[in-house]
Amino acid sequence: MPQLIFWLSLFSVYYVYHGYRLFLELALFFMKKKDLAEETSGSAVPSVTVLVTVHNEEKGIGEKIDNILEQGYPEQQLEILVASDGSTDATDSIVESRARNVSNVRLFRPANRKGKTDTQNQAIGHARGSIIIFTDCDTLFSKDFLVNLVHAFVRQDVGCATGRLFFLGEQENSISTSQGYYWNYETRLRELESELGVLAVASGACMAVRKELFRPMEAAYGEDCILPLDVVLQGYKVVHVPDAIAYDRMPSTVSGEFRARVRMTLRNWQGTWARAELLNPFHYPAYSWALWSHKILRWLSPYLLVALALSTAMLASRSPIFQAVYYGLWSLFFAGIIGYVVQRWKIQVPLVGAIYSFLLANAGFFFGTIQAALGRKITKYN
Helix, strand or coil: CHHHHHHHHHHHHHHHHHHHHHHHHHHHHHCCCCCCHHHECCCCCCCEEEEEEECCCCCCHHHHHHHHHCCCCCHHHEEEEEEECCCCCCHHHHHHHHHHHCCCEEEECCCCCCCHHHHHHHHHCCCCCCEEEEECCCCEECCCHHHHHHHHHHECCEEEEEEEEEEECCCCCHHHHHHHHHHHHHHHHHHHHHHHCCCCCCCCCCEEEEHHHCCCCCCCCCHHHHHHHHHHHCCCEEEEEEEEEEEEECCCCHHHHHHHHHHHHHHHHHHHHHCHHHHCCCCCHHHHHHHHHHHHHHHCHHHHHHHHHHHHHHHCCCCHHHHHHHHHHHHHHHHHHHHHHHHHCCCCCHHHHHHHHHHHHHHHHHHHHHHHHCCCCCCCCC
């Protein structure tokens, strides 16, 4: 039994963090490129609502509105809708001041604060655009972001599009640097899944959806998780648009990164299982394979690592192979400790920083899934 657990857990960890990408690369290599010419719906510029959901963002909301207005998207086809989720600072007054001078800027504020998702649900009922673009106050768009992202909807089969998000650390440190490695891997998976037509994830800070396909979201789930799944269930595609570039800030502290990872795991785990039919290989073979490989198994990777460590400890004396893996795992954990120490000293050591970030992410996955199992739900987290 220990040997079976060892080989299953070792293969699973390898598959999650390397093997799945190889499968996607091979599948794309052998797949014949599909001609999309007959799937386009003309070149008309669709009406767009950029939905910015905020809570006490007086320091950044003005810059965010300016960034959207500078995109060069046709003014008559662009609406900026700022949804204030119970802000108590000057956020609302700043938006209202802009709205008096710019006709396509509007403020929406629900009567009662029930959380970000509830505010989004209500705000979309007031949106005028046929394409809804979700974004956060801290996220800034590169030039032509809107044009490039919205262009994806020329294809009639596209219901959701997600841009390429770059994370900027507040300063160069091991957290921001090593998270760059993790995010580059994640981005590559999205590119491959998009080209293969099995993408079902998006970045909530830079994603768009056809308004007609929007379904009210449960308060405990994030839009980045649940909306792509709802789009797929309605028979439409989710695509990754690499030239629609946006920039966001990542937590530059251990506690900030850990809390973010736990929160994202909790909400996305619950949201994915809320659409469990997509995980059924008999009903959705391609999407279920992608979701199990990209999301579910990754969130379960800390349990796989524990199983690998325990089985290896039991088998270390039986074979040089088991012994090598045993010492390799201890080296991994030791490097993670070094990574924690050097980031506290603000010293950059890329390899141990990446290992430390890997272990920190897995700790977030572990506690996020534990909280999900205990039934915790997050609705207000701004």
